[in-house]
Amino acid sequence: QKEVEQNSGPLSVPEGAIASLNCTYSDRGSQSFFWYRQYSGKSPELIMSIYSNGDKEDGRFTAQLNKASQYVSLLIRDSQPSDSATYLCAVMINNDMRFGAGTRLTVKP
């Protein structure tokens, strides 16, 4: 089992729709979770961090964490073409930040 797994994608949504990105992790002891966005040829940029169960909202982005299910998700409301990128889920495991394979999102005008 991979330490951090994301739904394979690619994911395509129309402009204005909600994009839902999912991630599961293997280490039940993990306490810190992050979502990054990476445009082609660029390095990742932080979107959100989440440490407690429940939802955390920041603008059009909502991160959701369920430690019992070892599941973390990211919702993007009112998706824009500029949101088209690869979204990476990251989990702190034994003091190392480990990434999922990423989900490629395309928002079509």
Add this chain to the structure above:
Amino acid sequence: GAVVSQHPSRVICKSGTSVKIECRSLDFQATTMFWYRQFPKQSLMLMATSNEGSKATYEQGVEKDKFLINHASLTLSTLTVTSAHPEDSSFYICSAQVGPNTEAFFGQGTRLTVV
């Protein structure tokens, strides 16, 4: 947000030579820095974790003698690819954390091409 500067952004070197990549946290002190490697259309593969003043912890399969990591200060970590070969060509990215288990901020990445 916190700024991490990575240099150079792009380098082409001859096979057999060594290349040094610098990663600096510009406006904060980084307790931990991470080095990743990314092949096209693939995710970030952790190479090593470095803490200031101590030896880096390498991932299984990463040759510590080939990928030398030095974390001499709280704002600077370097990765040296020694005796580079074409198969070392990749996108190398560093990130830095302010504190344990907190967000990590990424440098711009270094695209290494070994010819």
